Structures are given as structure tokens and as C-alpha cells.
Amino acid sequence: MRRSFKFLLRPTGKQAAALAQCLEDHRELYNAALEHRRTAYRKAGVTVRYGEQSAELKHIRADDPGGQGRWSFSSQQATLRRLDKAYRAFFDRVKAGRTPGFPRFKGRGWFDTVEWPKDGDGCRWDSQPHHPAATYVRLQGIGHVRVHQHRRVLGTVKTISVKREGARWFVVLSCDEVPAPTLPATGAVAGVDVGVAWLATTSDGDHLDNQRHLATSASRLAAAQRKLAGKKRGSKRRGKAVARVAALHARVRRQRLDAAHKAALALVRGYDVIVHVALNVAGMTRRAAPKPDGEGGYLANGQSAKSGLNKSILDAGWSAFLTILSHKAESAGRQLIAVNPANTSRTCPRCGHCAKDNRVTQAVFRCTGCGFCGHADVNAAINILRAGLALREAARAA
Numbered sequence: 001m002r003r004s005f006k007f008l009l010r011p012t013g014k015q016a017a018a019l020a021q022c023l024e025d026h027r028e029l030y031n032a033a034l035e036h037r038r039t040a041y042r043k044a045g046v047t048v049r050y051g052e053q054s055a056e057l058k059h060i061r062a063d064d065p066g067g068q069g070r071w072s073f074s075s076q077q078a079t080l081r082r083l084d085k086a087y088r089a090f091f092d093r094v095k096a097g098r099t100p101g102f103p104r105f106k107g108r109g110w111f112d113t114v115e116w117p118k119d120g121d122g123c124r125w126d127s128q129p130h131h132p133a134a135t136y137v138r139l140q141g142i143g144h145v146r147v148h149q150h151r152r153v154l155g156t157v158k159t160i161s162v163k164r165e166g167a168r169w170f171v172v173l174s175c176d177e178v179p180a181p182t183l184p185a186t187g188a189v190a191g192v193d194v195g196v197a198w199l200a201t202t203s204d205g206d207h208l209d210n211q212r213h214l215a216t217s218a219s220r221l222a223a224a225q226r227k228l229a230g231k232k233r234g235s236k237r238r239g240k241a242v243a244r245v246a247a248l249h250a251r252v253r254r255q256r257l258d259a260a261h262k263a264a265l266a267l268v269r270g271y272d273v274i275v276h277v278a279l280n281v282a283g284m285t286r287r288a289a290p291k292p293d294g295e296g297g298y299l300a301n302g303q304s305a306k307s308g309l310n311k312s313i314l315d316a317g318w319s320a321f322l323t324i325l326s327h328k329a330e331s332a333g334r335q336l337i338a339v340n341p342a343n344t345s346r347t348c349p350r351c352g353h354c355a356k357d358n359r360v361t362q363a364v365f366r367c368t369g370c371g372f373c374g375h376a377d378v379n380a381a382i383n384i385l386r387a388g389l390a391l392r393e394a395a396r397a398a
């Protein structure tokens with residue numbers, strides 16, 4: 001199993017300056033290599049490839065010993081490969097008949113990662129193993145940087161990356177041969193429904209993660225976006241408004257991932273078999289269709305900016321949750337079954353009567369056939385569980 005581990009770096013002032021310089025030089029290398037490819041093509045119709053650019057590196061380094069020459073040859077190659085990858089992706093999209101954007105020059109703030117492709121080559125994880133209290137990573141041209149290692153690293157370190165996020169620096173280790181943790185069998189099975197009020201509800205009646213905090217973030221984000229729309233391009237105030245929107249987006253992302261991890265962990269710990277709805281067939285991201293007004297514009301379609309935002313935040317939360325759940329289930333050896341969500345929210349779990357009117361409100365289910373009453377999400381989760389177990393039986397019989 002391959003896994004990555006991310007830790008906060010605690011560089012000294014001098015090291016932080018060196019990290020910034022390292023990132024900046026790699027950005028310049030990227031842009032220069034892009035310029036090289038573009039000019040060669042424009043002036044001579046020549047396609048420059050990675051191999052040639054990599055061979056050039058030796059001269060670039062020799063000509064600039066105090067600049068580019070300071071950094072790891074391999075990390076520079078990784079940067080050139082990154083450009084190569086951007087080119088390949090561009091041509092793949094062209095081939096697929098789409099009209100992609102050409103690989104772009106990276107502006108300041110748009111290049112935040114340097115990768116060392118091999119531990120031991122211009123970098124060394126745990127470079128002071130005998131230090132009594134702290135962990136260090138050695139980076140060529142920067143030194144032994146202290147790491148806030150808040151958890152154990154498993155497996156073998158393959159690549160080491162340094163990433164800048166705002167004012168902070170992180171090291172990301174990509175590890176191979178990470179042993180999969182296994183959990184003891186519980187003998188329990190569950191259906192799981194995703195919802196608006198709660199991220200997930202189980203067929204046992206447990207509700208996981210109240211989503212109210214997301215609604216709060218969504219209205220803040222909507223307000224920030226409205227403010228941003230009113231600012232003049234290039235103005236200082238616009239810059240601030242952009243930063244505010246970005247910070248709120250990051251906050252929503254953090255909240256969402258945190259909630260998804262917690263909910264998924266609780267499920268994987270508690271159940272051997274977990275059944276959930278297949279989201280891609282649920283049409284959850286479908287929005288109100290735009291209504292052309294006949295004059296090239298659009299009429300209001302009843303979907304306010306805020307509800308659209310709310311919805312996109314919820315949708316993204318569900319898909320993040322199911323992705324994390326599938327990763328955790330796989331590494332814990334749990335079985336995950338996806339079922340078609342059709343009718344799971346409108347079928348009576350007692351008599352099987354299926355009608356739209358059964359769902360009285362977002363939260364209440366009352367069967368118009370037999371009068372059975374229950375929590376709508378719990379009911380859906382029970383139906384989801386039954387559908388999943390039926391699928392499993394059918395698969396066994398086949």
C-alpha cells in the first residue's frame with residue numbers, strides 16, 4: 001500500500017528564507033523551460049522534450065553555481081518532469097477533442113511544491129536519527145529542518161516534497177509498503193444514507209456529523225463572494241476580498257475532510273459490511289436547469305446563489321466522505337457495497353409500500369399504506385442495507 005504522511009516544518013528564519021528561495025528558483029526553472037519549449041516551437045517548429053531539457057540542466061547549474069546550482073539536481077529534474085506532464089495532459093485533451101488551456105507560466109504564489117523524487121538523493125528523511133527529542137529532514141541547500149512529527153511514519157519513504165501553504169511549510173512523505181491495519185470482525189452490518197442535516201445516518205439509527213457548521217460557512221462564503229464581485233479588478237480591496245474567499249473555501253474543505261474522516265472511521269470500526277448509495281447515479285449534483293430568456297441571457301430559475309453554493313458544498317462533502325470511506329474500508333478489510341438509491345427514501349421498511357407521499361418532510365417518514373412512522377434518513381438507511389444484502393446474496397448465488 002502506498003500512503004503519504006504530511007508534517008508541519010519548523011524552519012529557522014534562515015532556513016525559511018532558503019526554502020522560499022528554493023521554491024522561487026524551481027519556479028523560475030519551470031517558467032524558463034516552458035519558455036524554451038514555446039520559443040523552439042514558434043520559431044522553428046521544433047518540439048523540445050524532457051530528455052533534452054534534463055540534459056541542459058548540467059549547463060544551467062554550472063553557469064549559476066550560487067543560484068540554480070545550489071539545489072538538488074533530482075528535484076530540478078522533477079520540476080522539468082512536472083512541466084512535461086502538463087504538456088502531455090494538454091495534448092491528451094487536444095486528442096480527446098477538447099479545447100484545453102495551454103500550459104501556463106507559474107506566477108508567484110502559483111508554484112508551491114518542490115519534490116525530491118528519492119529519499120537519500122539531495123534529501124534525507126530523519127537525518128538526525130539519534131537526536132533525543134526531535135525529527136529532522138535534510139534538504140540540499142537548506143539544511144537539517146526540524147519536523148513537527150505528530151505521528152509515526154509507516155513503510156519505506158520514497159519521495160519527499162516540501163509544500164508552502166500560506167505562511168507555513170510542510171513536508172510530505174510518500175511511502176511504499178505501508179502495512180494495512182486490520183480491524184477485528186464485529187459481526188455487524190449497516191446501511192448508510194447521506195443527508196442534508198446529517199452527513200450520514202445508519203440503519204441502526206445513529207447520526208454522524210451534524211452539517212450545521214457547513215451551512216454557516218456557506219452563508220459566509222456567499223457573502224464574501226458577493227463582496228468580491230463588487231470590487232474593481234486590480235484594486236487592493238479586491239486582493240483582500242480574493243484572499244477572504246480563498247480562506248473560507250479552505251475552511252470549508254478542512255471542516256469537510258475532518259467530518260468525513262471521523263464519520264468514516266466510526267463506520268469502519270463498527271461494521272464488517274457497509275452499504276451506501278452510489279452517488280454518481282443519484283443525480284445529486286443536478287441543478288435547476290437554466291432558462292434562456294430569448295435574448296441571449298437567462299431568467300431566474302429559482303436557484304439562488306446561496307442555495308447553489310450550499311448544495312455544491314453538500315455534494316462535495318458526500319463524495320469526499322464516500323471516497324474516504326472506501327479508502328478506510330479497503331485498508332481495514334471491510335466490505336463496502338454501493339446500491340442504486342432509487343426509491344430508498346420513499347419505500348416503507350415495514351410493508352414495502354412505495355410512494356412519494358411517504359416522505360412527509362426532510363426528516364419525517366410516514367407510510368400512507370400501513371401508517372408506519374419513522375425518521376426519514378434512518379428508513380432510507382434500512383432500505384439501503386436491505387438492497388445491499390440482496391445484492392450480496394445474488395452475487396453469492398451466481
Ligand SMILES: [Zn+2]
Nearest residue numbers: 348351367370
Ligand atoms: Zn408501510
